[in-house]
Amino acid sequence: MRVLQVCAEIFPLLKTGGLADVAGALPPALRSLGADVRVLLPGFDAILNGMADVATVAEFHPPLPGVQGPFRLLYAHLPACDVHAYVIDAPSLYRRAGGPYADEQQRPFSDNHIRFGLLGWVAAALTEGMDSYWRPEVVHAHDWHAGLAPAYVRAASARAGHRLAATVFTVHNLAYQGMFAGHHFGELGLPAAYYGMHGMEFHGHVNFMKAGLYFADRLTTVSPTYAQEIQGWEQGCGLHALLSSRHHDLSGILNGVDDEVWSPQRDARIAHHYSTRALVGKARCKADLLAEIGLAADATGPLFCAVSRLTEQKGLHLVLEALPGILERGGQFALLGSGDRALESAFSAAAEAHPGKVAVRLGYDEDFAHRLIAGSDVIMVPSRYEPCGLTQLYGLKYGTLPLVRKVGGLADTVQDTRLETLDTDATGFVFDHFDVGGVMYGVDRACALYRRRTDWTRVQRRAMQQPCGWDAAAAAYLDVYRRAQG
Numbered sequence: 197m198r199v200l201q202v203c204a205e206i207f208p209l210l211k212t213g214g215l216a217d218v219a220g221a222l223p224p225a226l227r228s229l230g231a232d233v234r235v236l237l238p239g240f241d242a243i244l245n246g247m248a249d250v251a252t253v254a255e256f257h258p259p260l261p262g263v264q265g266p267f268r269l270l271y272a273h274l275p276a277c278d279v280h281a282y283v284i285d286a287p288s289l290y291r292r293a294g295g296p297y298a299d300e301q302q303r304p305f306s307d308n309h310i311r312f313g314l315l316g317w318v319a320a321a322l323t324e325g326m327d328s329y330w331r332p333e334v335v336h337a338h339d340w341h342a343g344l345a346p347a348y349v350r351a352a353s354a355r356a357g358h359r360l361a362a363t364v365f366t367v368h369n370l371a372y373q374g375m376f377a378g379h380h381f382g383e384l385g386l387p388a389a390y391y392g393m394h395g396m397e398f399h400g401h402v403n404f405m406k407a408g409l410y411f412a413d414r415l416t417t418v419s420p421t422y423a424q425e426i427q428g429w430e431q432g433c434g435l436h437a438l439l440s441s442r443h444h445d446l447s448g449i450l451n452g453v454d455d456e457v458w459s460p461q462r463d464a465r466i467a468h469h470y471s472t473r474a475l476v477g478k479a480r481c482k483a484d485l486l487a488e489i490g491l492a493a494d495a496t497g498p499l500f501c502a503v504s505r506l507t508e509q510k511g512l513h514l515v516l517e518a519l520p521g522i523l524e525r526g527g528q529f530a531l532l533g534s535g536d537r538a539l540e541s542a543f544s545a546a547a548e549a550h551p552g553k554v555a556v557r558l559g560y561d562e563d564f565a566h567r568l569i570a571g572s573d574v575i576m577v578p579s580r581y582e583p584c585g586l587t588q589l590y591g592l593k594y595g596t597l598p599l600v601r602k603v604g605g606l607a608d609t610v611q612d613t614r615l616e617t618l619d620t621d622a623t624g625f626v627f628d629h630f631d632v633g634g635v636m637y638g639v640d641r642a643c644a645l646y647r648r649r650t651d652w653t654r655v656q657r658r659a660m661q662q663p664c665g666w667d668a669a670a671a672a673y674l675d676v677y678r679r680a681q682g
């Protein structure tokens with residue numbers, strides 16, 4: 197089966213969140229099940245710089261009003277993730293200072309509808325034969341950036357008089373929808389009928405996420421619980437009615453963790469390796485970490501950590517409120533994160549106020565993330581909502597017990613530690629209420645278990661044995677592709 201993955205980022209070349217991890221890990225996992233997978237990406241500098249064996253597939257002028265071509269479609273190997281990719285070389289659109297979606301001041305680029313409209317348009321052009329040697333049978337688009345791909349494929353199929361490819365759209369985070377003023381619709385070169393309630397219009401705006409949800413043959417999201425939650429008003433971000441009307445086409449497939457990148461037995465970013473049978477390496481990782489970040493080595497409670505974007509979604513303001521309670525119980529806390537300026541300053545102030553007990557590193561640091569997770573005892577993910585969540589999965593693999601809110605993928609992947617689950621399936625600490633009381637409920641139980649070393653180690657070993665690989669997810673996606681082909 198020939199599958200084209202369409203996305204805006206890919207680990208390790210370009211990453212702003214979990215989407216990149218999925219884009220980097222899913223293609224090799226699908227390939228090992230026999231699928232012929234290629235990826236389509238915008239030609240951002242980070243992607244262009246990661247290409248090897250580059251060939252030009254086509255030079256083209258997209259029929260999008262206002263877009264100055266010609267652009268090139270390149271085909272290359274991306275050795276860093278061992279993926280073959282089509283890359284859209286459109287310097288005027290993609291080669292800019294700032295991030296992939298916004299400028300250096302975090303302002304979204306004003307022509308994002310064109311930049312990511314083009315991504316969808318090229319996906320459809322590939323189904324029409326832009327590369328005469330390879331045409332996808334399935335186009336799998338990820339998040340709003342690729343949301344127009346199913347719409348363009350639908351339009352191209354209508355022109356051809358038969359379906360050119362099946363389409364699948366995956367929601368990684370429904371809160372980011374790619375909304376643009378309605379008058380931009382005319383710049384996208386799509387049939388006028390597509391701009392309506394039954395289409396990609398949303399309260400007078402063009403909505404890329406809605407386009408994906410409306411036009412794709414099958415829909416997925418990244419956990420079974422989130423698949424349910426987004427059909428309801430509270431988490432549906434205004435699209436719950438559309439999602440529930442398509443519930444027969446919607447499935448939740450949990451993300452995996454790339455074992456090549458995250459494995460305590462092999463991780464090149466940590467100094468001491470360990471496994472369920474030999475946990476001494478974890479204790480050494482912790483000793484090194486405490487020394488590195490200036491925390492005391494003689495705390496009586498666990499070392500809690502968080503690795504996260506600092507946004508309202510992630511609930512880290514609750515961790516701030518819980519900090520005094522954590523310290524009172526003999527615990528310590530270390531954060532790696534960046535984002536909201538007020539949260540950044542509040543965490544920095546907490547570190548200054550509690551030397552030896554609280555450490556904060558602001559910024560994005562892949563290497564430190566590994567050392568922090570390997571060296572900590574508990575990883576906190578108290579999210580308001582969480583489509584899948586990856587850091588709790590890393591925590592499980594590294595024996596760093598997750599303390600999570602019972603929501604989305606967190607609810608699907610972490611089993612609470614209670615007396616009745618201690619001997620059977622406990623892997624972490626789960627709480628319900630999105631408030632400091634909820635977090636402290638988890639903290640209390642983490643501290644209590646930490647004092648019972650044998651029980652702690654038992655839960656830790658069980659956590660490390662949880663299946664988190666990509667094989668099950670890849671098999672589930674193949675099944676969705678087959679259903680989409682109908």
Ligand code: ADP
Nearest residue numbers: 213214504505533559560561562565585586587
């Ligand atoms: P989201 O995609 O909503 O940000 P996920 O948990 O799905 O959340 O994925 C976040 C990914 O980004 C994880 O791989 C996590 O380790 C990584 N990450 C988040 N913040 C940082 C940071 N400051 N430094 C390094 N890695 C980070």
